[in-house]
Amino acid sequence: MARHAAPDESAVPAEAHDETEIPAQGAPAAQPEYDIAWEVQRAIRILNPNGEIKMPRPTKTRVMAVANQKGGVGKTTSTVNLAVSLALHGNRVMVVDLDPQGNASTGLGVEHGVGTPGIYESMVHGTPLKEVAHEVDGIPGLFCIPATIDLAGAEVELVNVVAREARLQKALNAYDEELDYVLIDCPPSLGLLTVNALVAAREVLIPIQCEYYALEGLGQLLRNIELVKAHLNEGLKVSTILLTMYDKRTKLADQVEKEVRGHFNELVLSSVVPRSVRLSEAPGYGQSIITYDPASKGAARYVEAAAEMAQRGSRTKKRKK
Structure with a gap:
């Protein structure tokens, strides 16, 4: 997959919903070829230059299903x-990545072509994660x-499997490496794959876009969550609820947020995450x-959201090594 040279750096204004970008002074020299390690260090310098943003580790693994059966909401x-x-x-x-489209895999630059072992093998064939x-x-x-x-056919293949709703939970329970977070990217539906995510998770994060029909279908998702819980x-x-696709130019966005x-x-x-062309472009280069x-x-908004999530989930009790 083609890689993209780093965009020019710019300062991040403080206003929460302002998408205006202002050129920075004293930006480092451009990197001539793509280097992910360089990009990561650059990101940290820009987003958290003084180390003030803290994301404390939780006392136990937080398993979170990122769900909304409505497509295009920023899941x-x-x-x-x-x-x-x-x-x-x-x-x-x-x-x-629990969506057969594999978009989360794409966004992280992870191979997911035909024949690549992945979540399908774990859920259907019991391959260890x-x-x-x-x-x-x-x-x-x-x-x-x-x-x-292959994951597109998993729901059919699991129909006659005992405890089919708990296949993902079983796979996660058998994973013995230490993790702080498991984020499950659910498909835009309320089928068996999403049910597996809800059974495996302890928390649900729902992205909601600040646009027309933002709450459409949300009631059904909440009812399904209650059924799984029961x-x-x-x-x-x-x-957690995360507001996405905020457009400061419209009154509608403010109304939906309220x-x-x-x-x-x-x-x-x-x-609140703004509507942004950059956010749409990034996955095309296998990057966040x-x-x-x-x-x-x-x-900036996603780093803030992650920090708030981490702080909400942190405890004063010292984590066991």
Whole structure:
């Protein structure tokens, strides 16, 4: 896959929803060829130059399903960029790509072509996750379980399997490496794959776009979560709502934000992700927005969101080594 040279750096304004980008002074010399390690260090310099942003490790692994059956709301973009942000700040993170389209795998630069072992093999054939986990290039502590097109047939193949709703949970329980976060990128549906994610998870993160029909279908998702909680996973809870695709030029975006915050209260993260061309471009180069354009507002907002998630989930109790 072609790689993209780093965009020019620019300063990140403080306003939460402003997408305006201002050229920085004293930016480092351009890197002539793509170097992921250089890009990662550059991202850290821009996004957290003084080390003030902290993302404390949780006391136990946080397994989070990123779900919304409505497509195009920023599920995969949020999964990828939150994962990269957390990993760059000292957390060990695994992304489980549960969407047959494999977009999370693409966004992390992980191979997911036909024949690549991935989550399909773990769920259908019982292959240990350790054998199909890929380290994400240049980002220590970040791993991805890729999805291939084979996953599209998994729901049919699992129909007659005993405890088919718990195949992912079984695979995760058998993974013996230490992890701080498992982020499961769910497909845009409420089928068996999403049910597997909800059974395996302890928390649900719901991205909601600040556009027309933002809450359309959300009631059905919440009802399904309650059904899974009642019958299959009593510890499941909606812990996080992330507002995405905010366009400061429209009154509608403000109205949707107020409506969502009024309905979900403290579950909604303070950080709001803007609509951005850069966010759409990054996956095409196998990158997150964090390394593709760390000076963009999208990168800053995802780092803020990850920090807020980490701080909400942290405890004073010392983690066992």
